[in-house]
Amino acid sequence: xxxxxxxxxxxxxGDDGVDKRLVVRLVVAVAVIxxxxxxMTQNNDExxxxxxxxxxxxxxxxSLLVAVLLGVILGQLGQVVWHxxxxxxxxxxxxx
Numbered sequence: 001x002x003x004x005x006x007x008x009x010x011x012x013x014g015d016d017g018v019d020k021r022l023v024v025r026l027v028v029a030v031a032v033i034x035x036x037x038x039x040m041t042q043n044n045d046e047x048x049x050x051x052x053x054x055x056x057x058x059x060x061x062x063s064l065l066v067a068v069l070l071g072v073i074l075g076q077l078g079q080v081v082w083h084x085x086x087x088x089x090x091x092x093x094x095x096x
Contacts, residue, residue, distance in 0.1 A: 043061040056063075 040061045043059070043064065045060050046057055047060050047063060049056050049058060049063040
């Protein structure tokens with residue numbers, strides 16, 4: 001018998017037929033939602049957010065959310081560029 005990733009001899013379902021991974025995911029999701037709601041209520045002050053050419057008055061949590069989302073988007077774009085450049089270099093070295 002060979003090893004197959006993602007398969008196990010042990011069932012993840014408990015005695016009552018409930019998938020333990022699903023329960024853990026739901027508990028984590030609820031905890032994250034509660035933390036986000038707490039963060040939003042504690043950071044509800046209005047602030048002036050200045051960016052290169054404009055200034056916006058908004059809630060602090062909105063400004064932080066926009067900053068995080070922009071960081072995630074820029075990080076993903078950087079990763080795509082990095083992988084394309086790496087693949088292009090690998091293609092050139094194979095052709096040499």
